Amino acid sequence: MKNFSGKVLFLDRSDINTDEIIPAKYLSEISKEALKPYLLEDLRLDGFSPNQDIEGKSVIITRENFGCGSSREHAPWALETNGINLIIAESFARIFRQNMFNCGMMAVALPAGAIDRIFKQFSGKDTFLETDLQKNIFIIKAGGLTEEISFNISDFQRALVDAGGWVEYADSRY
Amino acid sequence: MGKTISEKIFDSHLVDNPSGDIHVIRLDAVFCHEITTPVAINDLVARGKDRVFDPDKIKAVIDHVTPAKDSKTAMQGKILREWALRHNIKDFFDIGRNGVCHAIFPEKGFVHPGYTVIMGDSHTCTHGAFGAFAAGVGTTDLEVGILKGVCAFQYPSTIKINISGQMPEGVYAKDVILSIIGRLGVNGATDKIVEFAGPVVDAMSMEARMTCCNMAVEAGATSGICLPDMTTVEYLWEFIKDEHTTKEAAARAYQKLYPDPDAIYESIIDHDISRLEPLVTFGYKPDQVKPVKEMQGIKIDQVYIGSCTNGRIEDLRVAAQILKGEKISDSVRGILSPATPKVFSQAMEEGILKIFMDAGFCVTNPTCGACLGMSNGVLAQGEVCASTTNRNFNGRMGKGGMVHLMSPATAAASAIAGYITNSRLYIGLRD
């Protein structure tokens, strides 16, 4: 199973699309590793610099409709090769969310209020998030501040995470 | 309890229900192109699973970058080509016979009403125009589709859009779908199917229905869908005539797919287009739409007519009507990419290509080309493109470029003017 804990990158914007996550011009790459330097290269967001802000981060927390646009699985791969296996958002585009779980990664939606609270309390701080898959909770920490937030993923999504993705799951079953 | 068309299709294809509302369904067709499939092929090979579930149900095309523009895209084509050969995939379309996937596959009769289709391409929703469930998926779903002929989806919940009213002059299917996306928002239909219904849709050609379904994903939808009727039967007749005694019998048979009177919808939206004006997008999201007249005068550097949204023969005819006898502005580069070889040769026979070329357009081979900013008209930093495609994301047609989405009519008129303008002016001028 993949690692779902680590330092948090906050992206305070809705509708971050797959062209922003990995621009189409890199789709001619046929290995996942080759995508690594280009993650979020075209993201327009004040104060965000892909060169400085991605390194060392393992989790992204963002707003609504993350991953909208193209079906490219290059988006999760570009995240994965940068060590980011967990995205927490208010909502996701369908294909992106499915691609994440199909790769054994996680795209977890939390209510708008919870996301808002996390942004207010933690964004701008050096924040660490730990995922407890037994209890279904995220433990978020910065300085002396700790917050526990419970989350839900479906049994199917959990099975994909456990199996390490959809190919192995499907090939053994169908 | 009554069912929608999508629910009927799901129920007749059910393989497994692993949890909650997740249904694993059997696929009637898996479509492949050279951008997303090679990674799937390589991964299958690496896993020791280089197999296909049924070579006759897999259709493949090289369309996004063709002819190859560099060594990397050449390798993508090569991987797909060799894989198709190795697995005896007969419906593989290489250069000379290739065209934009969502235009060429329907043309070849690969999508029938009631089918389930996936492809590693978000605009796979286009094929819903035929009364099929067709959805874009990522590479892993594609891999499993290729390997096992199944895919997992949430059981469909449907937003029905009843489109009514008289289509005003100068307004086309593209304006209709832009108005719907503007209304729903970019995630207004996430995890939903959008069923296009009502008298306007009933009167639409298959081309126009494809334009609508094509952009359903821009509102987040899993797919768009239209009810199959006589228009569908006429379009597909050559491919379905062995299965049905008459066209009427075919149309009747497809009515079995129609939603039950007591089908339950997530919501039903009435959308009257009587007062609709030609629309254009203004930002980096496809729901940011405005009437053309509010964008009148915005300077453009390039006009692109083509793509799976608006590169079909009807689109070219409409644009040609406006371009006939005109010259495009000296400050504009015009690019026409007919979507398929059939569209290309039809346009040639009808004199449409000559009209475009006389007006100053460059006509390319059938390809996605500039639509995704990989080849054939990539924008430079700060350039503006009037485009008949479906996505205006930041950087979509080239880093730092701006894309305004519009109908072929508006694009043609804007090419002549050199700035965004209403096609009615040109139709009016000549009448």
Ligand code: SF4
């Ligand atoms: S024409 Fe554009 S939107 Fe359509 S399949 Fe090709 S790249 Fe995608």
